[in-house]
Amino acid sequence: MEDSAHSMKKQHILLTGGVGSRLWPLSRKSCPKQYLPLIQGKSLFQLCIERNAGLVDAGIIVGNKENYMQSRTQASTDLRINYDEIIEAVPKNTAAAIAFAALATDPEDLLLVTPADHVIDAGDTYEKAIIQAFELAERGAIVTFGVKPDQPETGYGYIEHKGLEVLGFKEKPDQDLAEKYIKAGNFLWNSGIFCFQAKVFLEALKQFEPEIYEKSRIAYEARQKDFLPEHESKQIPELSVDYAVMERSKNIKVVSADFYWSDLGSFSAIYDYFKLHELGSFDNSQNLILNSNKHVELPHVSEHIYVETEDAVLLVDKNQTQDVKQIYNSLKKSHPDLI
Template identity: 35%
Template sequence: MSFIPVIISGGSGSRLWPLSRDAHPKPFIELPDGSTLIGRTYARASRLPDVEQILTVTNRDFLFLTLDAYAGEHGVENAKAIHDTFLLEPLGRDTAPAIALATCNIAATHGPDAILLVMPADHLIADEAAFSQAVSKARQLAQTGRIVTFGIVPDHPETGFGYIEAQGNDVLRFVEKPDAATAEAYVASGRYFWNSGMFCFTAATMLDALQRHAPEILAGVTAALEKARHGQQGETETLEIARAEFAATPAISIDYAVMEKADNIACVPVSCGWSDIGSWAAMADLIKPDANGNRLNGETVIEDTTNCFVLSETRLVSLVGVNDLLVVDTPDALLVAHRDKAQDVKSVFNKLRAQGHEAAKLHRTAHRPWGTYTVLEEGDGFKIKRIVVKPGRRLSLQAHHHRSEHWIVVSGTAKVTNGEREILLTTNQSTYIPCGFKHRLENPGILPLVLIEVQSGEYLGEDDIVRFDDVYGRS
């Protein structure tokens, strides 16, 4: 009987703005130890017993970010050969359609008795041994026809999570986020657990539940899978979900669509050092405090300051005579908030998104399948970027209607298509690309290629790109 972990990667992580953005969401932000949430989730899944395949459901735009995060986890400790499969959503439709996609795919490829373990990509678990034991119990329950949810044993009253009321392994009800007094009563009773968003079930059990309680989701997902496009990225199998059919599928969480309606729900309580890193207060807890309760990441100078969190990516941050602050400094945005208002950061992010502000979408450093670019400076009629191309990667063959470009190589070797010419450039060499010329940049070397790009023109937006050929399927 196949056992397949399913990593669900979606959502923007709006409470972790300005580090989390639409184009670089929460699962990919760098933790204080240099790892990522999605990378650690993948590693945790790969270390479970009997795992030969991991299925990831994510947006197609995040395929290469995810592959890079997974590649960082393929080390000596992961000696098992894991077959990676990706279901690539054209747009987000919440967790019920995502889980339905995974269930239908696994039922078709492994049979209805296959067991799925659904894991959100953006959680941390400190005690993997306890988690593995809970997964073993959940697998046993799943084989009896139960949909199993993992209830986190609460160690304090928390108003930011939904709760599960359970008696033994039987779920009595799901409850929404409570107020403080209710949360205290829940924890004192011993019957309530935090709703972790992790699940275990057989494909047949979930298909039956979807047919009973959310048939429109099952129908939409089935239609989207029938027209899906198969692909390959190295050893990784991909399946691009059909846009029109998936867009017509209702957007709803698995809790509302199935879990709160079904009568075969079981709960496995677990205490495993779980956190969903749902706010900057939770992120701060990952850093060891100093004698005054300050948690500092980056260059800082503090004086007469207590219980503050500082994350600074590039600049020196100094705090004097303040308490209980969250300070997050990135090259293009600064967040200062009271610790008690950590959950309200989401409101700032939503306002920026409603305004169409770039700070909700992109960082100064934007990640692409081929590498990164960083906007160093821009003004009227010009923009200067630092571009890094990974070894063996190349940009699309493209042209621009409104700008010309000048490329200067800082380090590495650049293979450049410039109009009808193909040239090699090394350190301190450059080329000029007139407006309208077809061009491509490629790194044929074994070291990263770093260059400076100077753009000149009447319009310098990222959407002024006409792609003629692209190995990443964007043309």
């Protein structure tokens, strides 16, 4: 046991695939939300590397051919540990992305898998949760992180649990159901952060989704340096890790996380985060002004978000920010140059 413990590395697997369509016009195909300098001049990608650097031995950035140069540029500013790269030819969702990373590491290695576009208040509670997850993963568990909810949020999936045991994964609920979950007291937000041994994940994927496992392996083995091949990648079925493994394995444990977490998936989430942390530029009517060098006046309007870029302006009610995705989708057809 002593020897394997020495050779077992802790690896940070950083998934950078998101587009962030709900944060248009800030987030574009050319600069997805994880690379925007949103928080005190730093991007979510950079903050993710920073908060995990002291907890792991090495890492792998899984990106795609559209965004890998941005990852390289931003990662080079603060790398205390060495990150390898896997560059996808076509995005195939998280089951395949994590499979590539697991194939690139030693079977015994412990993988901490995180999206690059979430915001977390790192500190003792975060560190404790990660250490607990590594200990459970070392004993063969597939670990997910559940965040203690502070409101009946309808934009997140939920995990029903009893202690470390997962009783079930729940889809994004409507308002009534979200309120029931909060009242019940044993539901956590599904954070999309995971921890497991590489071999344990690959065995589970092989068991539940043999085709994803096999086609991912073929694509991985045909890679050229860091680049995965297009033809082989296109054969891989597209599925999230939640559907492929998490919701089907009997081997899941959940670490209940008390740290502040948000996927910053909408302008209302940014509004709440900025308000809580006293960041950003709010006017007297609690409107948030984002990315503008101009003096902006918004009479008769309160709790709105004003966003400005070189080629677009958005004004949206804090409680209607889900509409931004529809704007993004309609612009795809009418003004593709704007996305």
